[in-house]
Amino acid sequence: MTLRDEIRRRYMAQPLVRRTHVVSSVALVTINLAGALIVFGLIAFVIPLPVEIQNSWLTANLLLILALTIPTLIYGFACMLLLNRPVLRWVRARRAPTDAEKLWLLAIPRWTLVYHAIGWLLAVGIFAGFNGARYTTDVALIIAQVVALAGVSASALAYLVSERLLRGFASVALRTGVPERMRVQTVVTRTMFAWGLGTAAPVAGLVLVGNRLLTDDTGAEVRPVARTIVILAAIAFFVGGVMIVLAARATSDPVRQLRLALAQVERGDLGATLPVYDATEIGLLQSGFNEMAEGLRERERMRDLFDRHVGGDVARAALRGGVQLGGEARYGGILFADVIGSTALATEREPADVVALLNRFFEIVIDVVHAHGGWINKFEGDAALAVWGIPLPVDDLEAHILAAARELGARLQEELPEVPAGIGVAAGEMVAGNVGVAERYEYTVIGDPVTEASRLSEVAKKFPGRVVANAVLLDAAGDEATHWEHKNAVRARGRQAETAIAVTRASEDLP
Template structure:
């Protein structure tokens, strides 16, 4: 359809070029459209349209066989796809050349009076048809070329942006001006135009040709630059919205193609970094991952006030011995999922999964207002939620105090952790909690650092000596239900 419409536009351009020559070529132009010439022109137009239609179908059919089925083309099909635009232009040029030669041969008795204007009309008509066909078919052809060029840097060698703009200037400005100068010289010698012909006729002819050929050429050139850039802009907007799987098609080898392929590589790098960051964050926590990306490889750390929550399962060894591995894994996953959601809700950090135990930190690596209150509220919430799980018993200990929070290890292998008496105390309180009905115990250090609203949910249970210690620790247990 695009080729046929382009062929018709070429016929209109040829007619517009020939009409101003009426009465100035030695033979009136109406003779071209009268008698047998009129029948000849009609036949040539119809045959030319059929030839263009059939040629366009035959040109496109091989590519449509794999493109319409969503198949990946083989190397030969890729090479064939690169020639689609060139072949369609060749179809139009050959059709116009054959029609022009046939018309000239049928009017050979008229000599140059018919041959020269006919050649002029064929030249302008064919040029208009070719440029219009590229304008009308570039989008569907681009879709095929994009698939053919997939996973490559483009398969079509085309002029760069500067060369396209220079070519557009030649066709739309330099060539018409040169044609005007040439026609004036030809008129002065009486070769095509009569010497008595007005100079305005030559200007009208060339001006019409410049308008008819320049507009599609200008549109084609500008769209060949603006369309790919617009695709990149839309893809950039999609990436800004978080769609890092976005990519643009690369179908030519030029600055535009390098821009498209460069954008794809950049987005692939962003997607890979986000994937690694997400994976890293799942292992060490989002806040720790963000800090590591900002600070790089460093074994630094600092001492800060933090609250520690330690939770340990009871009887996990017997559970593993008496249940299938898949069931044990499901129980542990349900347990860890509840713990992670509860800790995240209060902006805590899951620092470690230690078999069937979890160490959570509030107040590191990022300072959290009311870290002790957040840890105590999380412990109460976990007490209620974990009771709903079958086959699960637990102990939760909460403490608070000064801890070292930072990277421990070597530069090529380290982990973020917290070290301090509060950590050890929370672990031992978790053991003590297994002997209490509520399964949750905290130290006085945590209660002292909590706000008044949170303290109201806790009651003193006296002093107890924790494992490995000689001095007693004052402990508290929650009262009522969590908010």
């Protein structure tokens, strides 16, 4: 194993939080040391000075840079430890951060910029004072200007790097919501940092060179000046392009993710979520999208629950027109299915078995009713009330409701013989609407057809097919009427007049 592999193995064996602290500290300290070396190279070989560069000057300034290395390392690691400690605290505890900790996390790039700027201001004073004491004030001024420009670039780069390194922590921290007092940075700020790093500093160097030539009474050689202009222009062209691309990617990547997530929602997939990691307005967009998606999921759950309680037609009508208490007279059909011997069923079986059987019974009822254009108005213990033609009209209502009753009777006897049920069918004018109060209401149907269907379900228990319908429905049922036969009129419980009934042709009166 090579030394490089050994170092990598030991690094990966460290805890994640420690690795993150090491990466951020090393990255930012490296930026500053690289900036110092770039300053040395520019002054020594690019920007003309009002004194002749001698080996002694180079040696003295290089030794000064080396002497500042250890303090720079200590300052950098101390700053990063101070900034990262609140973040590492909640990460180590494996808990959600508080709003204050979220705000601190998002402020780390700004504080990183401030600490770097302070360090470079100190460097401006140290190098200017050192060279002013050894040479002239003009030399000290030029060196101070170059160091300041390098400090602007290094501080801007530190901001961008810190923001990038903390993106993973930000996505975890903001997963539970964006803090209310979040101070949002703009995309313009990020872009200006990239511009200052890649373009403004080299161009400012060209300005310094031009100012130096304008104030130089001794004249300047063409070749050194040309070399200086070419190098600074190349830096502005290359570094400026790279940094603008990085800043653009920092904006375009989350925007592309947002576009893909929106397309996912448009396709009907409401499970789309975005990681929230950006401290600019884009972060608010990411958080806003997640809140919107959660609201859509909640709305879909409510709509599904609404549909299950009142039926799709009623739910859509309510969503279109709002909730209005009261009712109206409408023509509709009623199917009432009532379990026979539910008391015995409850006493002879375990409660869990009873619930399972009733659930299976209701499952078959719902399947058949929906297949024939009806909807379930309510479950009443061991009975179900289904409605046709209300609130929306149904073509060939009589044929649909009779076909549903016939199929339901056959399926219950075939698939669930241990839960016999009587099925009654009736139709006519009834009142349909919302009853209750504004805070708690129910859409229901009230009228003689409802009572009649319930009573006919009791009569149905006397026939093998256990399905009985008001015979009047056959007159408008078309071909469906051929599956039914008339029986003698009966007087159902609680009704004064006899009702003409019909049963499915396969059924006969019991002895």
